[in-house]
Amino acid sequence: xxxxxEAGGTKFVCxxxxxxxxxxxxxxxxxxxxxxxxxxxxxxxDTYEDLKAIGIGSFGPIDxxxxxxxxxxxxxxPKLAWKNFDFLGEMKKHYPLPMGWTxxxxxxxxxxxxxxxxxxxxxxxxxxVGTGIGGGAIMNGRFVEGFGHPEMGHILVKPHQKDDFExxxxxxxxxxxxxxxxxxxxxxxGIKAQEIDADHEIxxxxxxxxxxxxxxxxxxxxxxKIILGGGVMSQIQMLDLVKKEFTTLLANYVEIPDIHxxxxxxxxxxxxxxxxxxxxxxxxx
Amino acid sequence: xxxxxEAGGTKFVCxxxxxxxxxxxxxxxxxxxxxxxxxxxxxxxDTYEDLKAIGIGSFGPIDxxxxxxxxxxxxxxPKLAWKNFDFLGEMKKHYPLPMGWTxxxxxxxxxxxxxxxxxxxxxxxxxxVGTGIGGGAIMNGRFVEGFGHPEMGHILVKPHQKDDFExxxxxxxxxxxxxxxxxxxxxxxGIKAQEIDADHEIxxxxxxxxxxxxxxxxxxxxxxKIILGGGVMSQIQMLDLVKKEFTTLLANYVEIPDIHxxxxxxxxxxxxxxxxxxxxxxxxx
Numbered sequence: 146x147x148x149x150x151e152a153g154g155t156k157f158v159c160x161x162x163x164x165x166x167x168x169x170x171x172x173x174x175x176x177x178x179x180x181x182x183x184x185x186x187x188x189x190x191d192t193y194e195d196l197k198a199i200g201i202g203s204f205g206p207i208d209x210x211x212x213x214x215x216x217x218x219x220x221x222x223p224k225l226a227w228k229n230f231d232f233l234g235e236m237k238k239h240y241p242l243p244m245g246w247t248x249x250x251x252x253x254x255x256x257x258x259x260x261x262x263x264x265x266x267x268x269x270x271x272x273x274v275g276t277g278i279g280g281g282a283i284m285n286g287r288f289v290e291g292f293g294h295p296e297m298g299h300i301l302v303k304p305h306q307k308d309d310f311e312x313x314x315x316x317x318x319x320x321x322x323x324x325x326x327x328x329x330x331x332x333x334x335g336i337k338a339q340e341i342d343a344d345h346e347i348x349x350x351x352x353x354x355x356x357x358x359x360x361x362x363x364x365x366x367x368x369x370k371i372i373l374g375g376g377v378m379s380q381i382q383m384l385d386l387v388k389k390e391f392t393t394l395l396a397n398y399v400e401i402p403d404i405h406x407x408x409x410x411x412x413x414x415x416x417x418x419x420x421x422x423x424x425x426x427x428x429x430x
Numbered sequence: 431x432x433x434x435x436e437a438g439g440t441k442f443v444c445x446x447x448x449x450x451x452x453x454x455x456x457x458x459x460x461x462x463x464x465x466x467x468x469x470x471x472x473x474x475x476d477t478y479e480d481l482k483a484i485g486i487g488s489f490g491p492i493d494x495x496x497x498x499x500x501x502x503x504x505x506x507x508p509k510l511a512w513k514n515f516d517f518l519g520e521m522k523k524h525y526p527l528p529m530g531w532t533x534x535x536x537x538x539x540x541x542x543x544x545x546x547x548x549x550x551x552x553x554x555x556x557x558x559v560g561t562g563i564g565g566g567a568i569m570n571g572r573f574v575e576g577f578g579h580p581e582m583g584h585i586l587v588k589p590h591q592k593d594d595f596e597x598x599x600x601x602x603x604x605x606x607x608x609x610x611x612x613x614x615x616x617x618x619x620g621i622k623a624q625e626i627d628a629d630h631e632i633x634x635x636x637x638x639x640x641x642x643x644x645x646x647x648x649x650x651x652x653x654x655k656i657i658l659g660g661g662v663m664s665q666i667q668m669l670d671l672v673k674k675e676f677t678t679l680l681a682n683y684v685e686i687p688d689i690h691x692x693x694x695x696x697x698x699x700x701x702x703x704x705x706x707x708x709x710x711x712x713x714x715x
Contacts, residue, residue: 206684267576268576268577280650282650284569284572284574284575284576285572287569287570289569289574289650289651289652290569290652291552291553291569291651291652291653291654292553292652292653292654292685292686292687293652293684293685294652295649295650295651295652296649296683296684297649297650299649299683300645300646300649300650301587301588301642301645301646301679302586302588303586303587303588303589304588316681316682316683317679317681317683357586360585360586361585361586361646361650362650364580364581364582364584364585365565365567365574365580365582365585365646365647365650365651366574366576366580366650366651367574367575367576367577367578367579367580368576368577369576369577394586394602396601396602397601398581398584398601398602399491399578399581400577400578401577402577
């Protein structure tokens with residue numbers, strides 16, 4: 146039996162599955178303090194005595210460097226109660242089991258890579274565009290990571306000529322996340338993104354920023370597939386707008402797979418993260 | 431005995447070494463037509479009967495996909511005589527030996543990774559900034575590549591507020607290469623880059639563009655080291671300007687190694703590419 150935690154900044158999902166990844170039970174609860182939240186995690190997993198391993202995909206930034214003293218910690222998150230919290234360490238104190246540990250977006254990327262949209266590919270990127278923008282990448286079966294894990298939502302983009310919004314990222318102001326994550330829409334217009342018409346020019350503007358990022362990811366990593374999830378991308382018009390802007394900006398400079406099989410939605414939907422967690426658990430055995 | 435070719439767009443370098451990579455002989459000649467150029471390549475290597483393998487780092491774009499019918503070809507290069515030329519195939523016709531095949535910048539990256547500036551690291555990026563801008567990356571001992579090889583010199587950057595140059599990249603106009611490669615300086619001012627004072631604001635402007643790219647590479651790949659070579663970077667003032675702009679733009683968002691060990695010059699200098707070729711040859715055995 147395998148366990149998984151999809152530890153998001155606003156909610157936690159926990160699940161257990163059999164060794165073929167058939168989910169037996171899953172629960173979900175809001176992310177509050179580490180103590181309160183982990184109590185619920187323990188409460189859930191304690192009922193499964195034959196758990197063999199647990200995979201954790203966590204919001205970040207987190208420390209994934211095995212040589213680091215803070216390996217397994219949530220590090221410089223703006224969620225202050227979690228800052229420098231030894232998440233993996235606390236889990237290991239409770240369960241003396243093999244554990245997988247990576248970011249929430251890497252876990253979702255792994256889910257899609259193994260059993261989702263990229264199941265037939267050797268490489269892919271998973272990008273979520275919601276209240277923040279985060280991405281993970283796998284090349285030849287391994288996460289792309291070095292000194293730390295990617296933070297590809299914060300790359301720099303050039304302004305759209307019709308957009309005078311200055312951006313809201315507290316670190317970079319007008320990086321990709323500062324200009325194109327969901328909250329940027331409300332900060333521009335004072336109304337929630339969901340309440341804005343599908344033909345409003347804001348969607349064109351967001352698509353322009355996201356397409357720039359996809360061009361940069363394409364030229365740097367040359368993945369076989371890019372998977373776009375998250376609340377902003379669930380706006381039905383967005384995928385086509387992003388593909389169109391991407392095609393214009395790339396200008397046929399490098400060969401890519403057919404655009405409709407290159408830029409796609411997650412086939413696991415909201416299950417990508419938890420499936421990735423289970424796969425991480427299985428890999429840790 | 432190992433052989434290597436550093437096949438640049440303007441000149442070819444060929445070398446042979448012993449198995450410990452001590453160079454025995456090297457020659458260099460201008461890149462003309464494929465027939466004429468390869469005749470000189472054959473003339474050089476034909477004299478070494480106990481050659482065991484050859485490593486080739488070629489200007490591109492090239493096809494590096496082993497499943498492709500055009501694996502080993504130079505593909506969509508603006509050098510028309512080389513377009514769709516089966517470089518590796520011609521080499522193999524002449525020498526029935528194991529051969530390594532990658533881009534010129536990947537080869538230089540490999541040289542620096544194995545025996546140069548990044549010899550103690552698990553990951554690095556090599557970027558050359560000269561008449562064009564090209565980059566290669568290695569993570570955990572493998573080249574970063576998927577559907578094709580990176581073309582990281584063409585990522586998109588935002589304009590410097592004092593720069594009204596519209597860029598000269600024939601594909602993207604104002605991508606990184608279009609705004610920051612050597613020829614952009616001459617196109618802006620009508621005089622060659624080498625003739626412009628070190629305290630001219632153009633260096634600040636180029637450093638701003640290059641630093642943006644380095645921020646994006648950092649956030650997407652999280653390498654342990656970034657190595658900057660090429661003619662523009664050999665301007666003595668450039669390295670410090672790039673580091674300064676990079677520090678400002680990254681805004682401490684992610685942890686990096688000490689800046690002076692993170693952004694560095696190639697310790698192999700102009701030998702990075704040919705050393706990488708020899709290493710490729712040895713790996714192919």
